[in-house]
Amino acid sequence: MSYSRGRGLQANVLGTFDTVVMAVAGSAPAYSLAATTAVLVGAVGLASPAALLYCAIPMLGIALAFSYLGRIDVNAGASYSWVGRTLHPFLGFLSGWALVISATIFMVAGSLPAGSMTLALFDDTLADNTALSTGVGAAWFLIMLCVVLGGARLTVRAQLIMSGVELVILALFAVLAFFHTDNARAFDWSWLGFSHFDGMAGFASGALIAAFYYWGWDVTSNLSEETRNSRRTTGLAGLIGVGIVFLLFEVFTIAVNVILSSKQIEENDANVLAVLGEEVWPGWGGKLLIVAVMLSTIATLETTLIQVTRSLFAMGRDRTMPSALGRVHRRWNTPWVAIVVVGSVALVMFIASNALGSVGDILSDAISAIGLQIAVYYGLAGLAVVVAYRKMLLKSPANFLFGGLWPLCGALFMFWVFVESLGELSNAAISIGIGGLAIGLIPMLWYWRQGSDYYRPAKLDASQAVETDYVPGEQDGHARVHEGLSTDF
Numbered sequence: 001m002s003y004s005r006g007r008g009l010q011a012n013v014l015g016t017f018d019t020v021v022m023a024v025a026g027s028a029p030a031y032s033l034a035a036t037t038a039v040l041v042g043a044v045g046l047a048s049p050a051a052l053l054y055c056a057i058p059m060l061g062i063a064l065a066f067s068y069l070g071r072i073d074v075n076a077g078a079s080y081s082w083v084g085r086t087l088h089p090f091l092g093f094l095s096g097w098a099l100v101i102s103a104t105i106f107m108v109a110g111s112l113p114a115g116s117m118t119l120a121l122f123d124d125t126l127a128d129n130t131a132l133s134t135g136v137g138a139a140w141f142l143i144m145l146c147v148v149l150g151g152a153r154l155t156v157r158a159q160l161i162m163s164g165v166e167l168v169i170l171a172l173f174a175v176l177a178f179f180h181t182d183n184a185r186a187f188d189w190s191w192l193g194f195s196h197f198d199g200m201a202g203f204a205s206g207a208l209i210a211a212f213y214y215w216g217w218d219v220t221s222n223l224s225e226e227t228r229n230s231r232r233t234t235g236l237a238g239l240i241g242v243g244i245v246f247l248l249f250e251v252f253t254i255a256v257n258v259i260l261s262s263k264q265i266e267e268n269d270a271n272v273l274a275v276l277g278e279e280v281w282p283g284w285g286g287k288l289l290i291v292a293v294m295l296s297t298i299a300t301l302e303t304t305l306i307q308v309t310r311s312l313f314a315m316g317r318d319r320t321m322p323s324a325l326g327r328v329h330r331r332w333n334t335p336w337v338a339i340v341v342v343g344s345v346a347l348v349m350f351i352a353s354n355a356l357g358s359v360g361d362i363l364s365d366a367i368s369a370i371g372l373q374i375a376v377y378y379g380l381a382g383l384a385v386v387v388a389y390r391k392m393l394l395k396s397p398a399n400f401l402f403g404g405l406w407p408l409c410g411a412l413f414m415f416w417v418f419v420e421s422l423g424e425l426s427n428a429a430i431s432i433g434i435g436g437l438a439i440g441l442i443p444m445l446w447y448w449r450q451g452s453d454y455y456r457p458a459k460l461d462a463s464q465a466v467e468t469d470y471v472p473g474e475q476d477g478h479a480r481v482h483e484g485l486s487t488d489f
Contacts, residue, residue, distance in 0.1 A: 009076060009313070010333035013152040014227045019220050019234060022156065023241025025163040026216030026307075028110075028300030029248040030170055030292040034273040035113050036213055037256055039367055041265050043424075044206035046188075047196035049253050051206030052213060056246045059214045061410025062378045063242050065385040066221050067235025068403045072388065072462050074230050077314025078221035079381040085460035086387040087380065090444060093320055093454075095377040096311050097440030102215075102373035103308035105432065107346035109366035110301050111137030117294040120274065121287065127271065138350045144302045145343045148309065151332040152226045155302060162299040169292040170248055176280045177255035184261040187254060204420030208371040211417065213249055215374045217241040219303040222310040252276070305342065312338040318454040320447045365428045372425075372433030375418040382411025384460075391463040403462075 014022070040048045066078070075081035077096055084092020112130070115137030120127035127133065147158050190196065197203040220237045224230040256265065256272060259279050268275045277289030313335035316325025329336040385407045386393070393404040422430060448455050 008333075009225045009310075009328060009335070010152060011226060012228045014156055014223060014233075016228075016233050016237065018156045018160075019223065019227055019237035020240050021159055021163055022223065022303060022306075023217045023220050023237045024167070024244050025159050025296075025299040026219035026303040027214055027241060027245040028216060028296045028303075029245050029252075030166050030273065030289070030296030031110065031113060031300055032213045032245075032296075033249065033252045033256075034117075034271065034289075034293040034296075035109070036209060036367055037253060037272045038265050038268065040206065040209045040213075040253070041256070041262075043209055044198070044202055045196055046191050046257055047194075047202075047206060048257065049191045049250055050193060050196065051203070051210045052246070052249050052253055053192055054203075055207045055210035055214065056242070058410035058413035059211070059378075060239070060242055061406040061408075062382050062414070063217065063235075063238045064402050065382045065407035065410065066218055066238055068385045068407070068462075069381065069388060069460075070221050070224055070235045071231045073460055074224045075314060076222055076225045076310040077318075078218065078224070078311070079377050079384070080311055080314055082388070082460060083377075083380045083384045084454060085457045086384040089455045089457055090448075091380055092457075093315075093444045094437065094440055095380045096315060097444070098373040098377040098437060099311050100308050101436035101440070102370045102377075103304045103311075104342065104345060104349070105366055105370055105373075105436065106304050107141060107301070107342075108349045109370070110297055110304065111141045111346075111350060113137070114140045114294060114297040114301065116271070117274075117290050117297065120271065120290050121294070134350050138347060140298050141301055141346060141350075142343070144298060144305060145339060148302060148305045149329070149332060149334055149336060149339050151334055152223065155306065159299055159302060162295045162302075166292045166295045166299065169288055170252070173277060173280060173285070173289060174248070174251045174255075176285075177251070177259065177276070180255075180259055180280050182279075183258050184264075185258060187258050191254065191257065201420060201424055204417050205424040207413075207417045208375065208421040208425075209367060211374050211378070211414070212367045212371045214242060214245065215370070216300060216303055216307075217245070219307050222307045225310075255280075305339070308342050309335050309338040312342070319450070319452040320454045321443055365426060365432060368421075368425050368429035369432035369436070372418055372421070372430075373437060375414040376437065379411045379414035379418070382407040382414065386411075388460045389462040391461070 037048070040051060044051050069082040073081055073085065079099070080092055080096025083095040112133050115133035115135065116127040118136050118140070119133060148155055194203070197206065217238045220234040220241070224234045227233050256276055259276060260272070264275055265272055273289045273293055274286045277285035279285070312321060312325045315321035316323050316327070316338065325335065325338045325341065327337045328334065386404050389399065389403045393400050
């Protein structure tokens, strides 16, 4: 295995269209609907479309924060770098750690449906076998691990095929569902209001689950060092990705509420989309949507691997985690050590997950736990952009709204959801979510005491537009790159 300590990721590999595809694939519309709809309906019932709507508004604020911060700091660590250079390095590390832990947990939560959906194509009874689903899911995970190891160009080509087929199938069924007449209940506009929520605590629990639906579009920021004109492209792609998946989520969640009974949703908690497909198009419908979910799940495994390995790469490069994680393969320009480490940890978790119960039980606790961690690092990014652009917010109404007020509201919403939902979640979900974050204090304090330069950052100030990233150097230990990029304002 050949590697170099001083090499960076391969620049200018991805274009605008590629990056938009990665944003949509990161949110995994078909997978999110299949794995999360039953959890969301179980939490808020007919208010599920409203939960997705009212979470989309602050989520756009967070996407704006990522867009504005990406203009002045191109870093594979994204929020890990931005939060560390604006709020505090400790908060920056925890922001990056929250992404690493949530993505690692998702390796299990995502691979299980990949396995069960693959088995469901052949025999529905096999899909309920947790051990078999785990084995097949692990096989898909290893394939995606090899694709990600092969570089960004190979990754995006695989993504174009998988996500392209997925979106064609979803668009077809969105149309078929609209003309379906044998419905369990009639659509009611109140589903988009607040009347069906069980108080503010019920709304918070629904919003936390809805945050998991959208999570993943920010993979574009982790790919910023590998994207052409990334200061514009990554943020724009993230915003477009959130808009596309919002429309898909609303259409299919409303279709589930209209077409399926509560009993059907409850009895098929890990396979709701396949049941919807069978109702809309008996015979072929269920199988086609299973294919869409399978492709979506495999595709989002790929984007999640990119997020966690690029984040660990940035941490290794900054020596806030073992420096070996910052090594780049000489041929493929990928952080191969980070990829191998993540793959090994995930495979151990696959084996351990068999002791946790059914596919549905694992998904429910994992989704809630990941939602807590998402709320942390999205919320911190929303605060970071206000600090970074504080001297420019009053220079124009657009700066004030899109670079300040909207991201700030998004951040406050994320923190409120985090606190409010703690009283509603199971002990297992809270233990996974909070415990995972707490573990990060160990490497944070260890490498802080070791004197990593990350803990003495050059402050991120949009008015000065100074960009300072560090990569391991050959002689003095560090070399500056990306210096002095101007802002787009």
